[in-house]
Amino acid sequence: MHIFDTATALTELDQGHLTGQTSTDYGNLVGPFGGILAANLMRAVLEDSRATGDPISITVNFCAAVSDGAFDITTKLVRAGKYVQHWSLELAQGEKICSTASIILAKRQVDFSHQTMDAPQITPPQDCPPLPEVASFSNWLNRYEFRFAEGPPPTGAQPADALASPRSALWIADKPDRPLDYLSLTALSDSFLLRLFHVRGTLVPMGTVSLTTHFIGTTAELAEQGTEPLLGIADAIRFHGNFHDQSMQLWSTSGKLLATGTQIVWFKE
Numbered sequence: 053m054h055i056f057d058t059a060t061a062l063t064e065l066d067q068g069h070l071t072g073q074t075s076t077d078y079g080n081l082v083g084p085f086g087g088i089l090a091a092n093l094m095r096a097v098l099e100d101s102r103a104t105g106d107p108i109s110i111t112v113n114f115c116a117a118v119s120d121g122a123f124d125i126t127t128k129l130v131r132a133g134k135y136v137q138h139w140s141l142e143l144a145q146g147e148k149i150c151s152t153a154s155i156i157l158a159k160r161q162v163d164f165s166h167q168t169m170d171a172p173q174i175t176p177p178q179d180c181p182p183l184p185e186v187a188s189f190s191n192w193l194n195r196y197e198f199r200f201a202e203g204p205p206p207t208g209a210q211p212a213d214a215l216a217s218p219r220s221a222l223w224i225a226d227k228p229d230r231p232l233d234y235l236s237l238t239a240l241s242d243s244f245l246l247r248l249f250h251v252r253g254t255l256v257p258m259g260t261v262s263l264t265t266h267f268i269g270t271t272a273e274l275a276e277q278g279t280e281p282l283l284g285i286a287d288a289i290r291f292h293g294n295f296h297d298q299s300m301q302l303w304s305t306s307g308k309l310l311a312t313g314t315q316i317v318w319f320k321e
Contacts, residue, residue, distance in 0.1 A: 056091075056226060058075065059078050060091045068126055070125045072092050074120050074121060078192040083117040085239075089114075090263065094235055097141070097155045104132075104159065105135070106157060106270065108267055110153060111264040112152075112153045113153070118143070135158055160270055172303070180201050183198040199223040201221045202221040203250060204220070206254070217251075218289075225280070225281035234274065241265040242315075243284070247287070248291060248319050258319035259318055268309050284302055296317050299314050300313045300315075
């Protein structure tokens with residue numbers, strides 16, 4: 053079993069109630085990597101016998117840090133229409149609610165298709181050296197291969213002399229290789245480092261408060277991508293009052309937009 057699937061494995065206790073386990077392979081500075089928690093929540097819905105259709109959107113609100121160990125996920129099918137399902141979820145440890153989420157599934161019909169922009173043109177992945185592995189305090193970073201064409205993360209021990217651009221363009225893939233599906237795409241949507249780190253060149257207390265990903269690509273397009281790296285674009289506009297925005301795009305190697313997303317990020321001086 054791929055390391056990602058081990059980290060997102062869930063056991064159903066009864067309908068709408070599942071349990072999972074954190075994985076040190078996807079550990080972060082505080083608790084697990086947010087993307088792996090989002091993927092756990094997505095799996096809880098996709099493996100429910102009531103689920104129909106493909107993921108259209110997920111929003112995860114990170115309410116409290118998740119400790120190493122077991123956690124519980126409860127799911128509620130809020131509304132099931134002819135084409136669209138709305139789900140509400142909670143991830144908890146004991147009495148503590150750690151995350152809440154909403155997930156939308158839908159039955160897709162390809163009757164009109166139009167993409168208004170082309171994929172950004174950047175250096176091909178084979179010409180971008182992979183980011184070296186990092187120390188074990190953020191193990192999740194070593195579960196992905198990052199090949200930056202623009203806006204690599206800062207490497208100095210001291211803050212940068214001047215503020216840098218928040219924009220990054222890079223190629224991203226699971227490590228080791230894993231065929232793309234909605235679970236891995238959910239996690240990949242959170243694989244961009246927080247833009248404040250890129251801008252200031254130093255770490256301060258910060259974390260994602262809420263993350264939303266919209267899935268534009270179909271099941272067939274994800275299967276077509278296979279294990280090839282995705283083109284990722286991350287950016288931000290304003291850092292103010294302890295919060296900053298963050299946006300992302302994930303493109304296939306054939307130039308199809310597969311996912312877009314936004315985050316709101318808290319930080320402290």
